Amino acid sequence: EDQVTQSPEALRLQEGESSSLNCSYTVSGLRGLFWYRQDPGKGPEFLFTLYSAGEEKEKERLKATLTKKESFLHITAPKPEDSATYLCAVQGSSNTGKLIFGQGTTLQVKP
Amino acid sequence: NAGVTQTPKFQVLKTGQSMTLQCAQDMNHNSMYWYRQDPGMGLRLIYYSASEGTTDKGEVPNGYNVSRLNKREFSLRLESAAPSQTSVYFCASRFPSGRGLAKNIQYFGAGTRLSVL
Secondary structure, eight states: OOEEEEEOSEEEEETTOOEEEEEEEEOSSOOEEEEEEEOTTSOOEEEEEEOSTTOEEEETTEEEEEOSSEEEEEEOSOOGGGOEEEEEEEEOSOTTOOEEEOOOEEEEEEO | OOOEEEEOSEEEEOTTOOEEEEEEEOSOOSEEEEEEEETTTEEEEEEEESSTTOOEEOSOOTTEEEEEOSSSBEEEEESSOOGGGOEEEEEEEEOOTTSGGGTTOEEEOOOEEEEEO
């Protein structure tokens, strides 16, 4: 059964304090791993997609990496505006596009 | 270009009432999805439509029905609402697979917040 587990559930950082969010997954035939950002009261906003182990993507202070068992979202020198819930999802071998989501990590960055 | 639009944004129902959540996308996407989001549970797939004219059950379909009205619109219906259906509902659409860098990405609407009393 496809499964995604994110850790930690919640993370509090001081502005400028770098850290990483973890996404562990089990899936048959990974078609893609997706990171989304969700602000309170809004829908998930796409950040990155990774397709194969060893792949990395960067956007501003965020960097996503992928291995065969997990993905990390590294946040370098975060700012208060980076506060949000970060969601990880995987798409398995089916071509229907169905995503399996983790529970999310809620990040709070204090000034 | 509005992306994915959901209506209504908020709704309160009494147990046993029915309602339809509307979703429309203007990105010419083939596939559309309905999810529900509950605290500590993440997003769970209710129903999806891989292409116009087809619909399939997801992880938690009980108590729901869907209609893919045309390529743009995908509605979710609660025939007899129950308190367990209190949740935030998200609609998403997907860029056709195989189209370069954008393949398989799902884009989400702002959600419908539903309370069933």
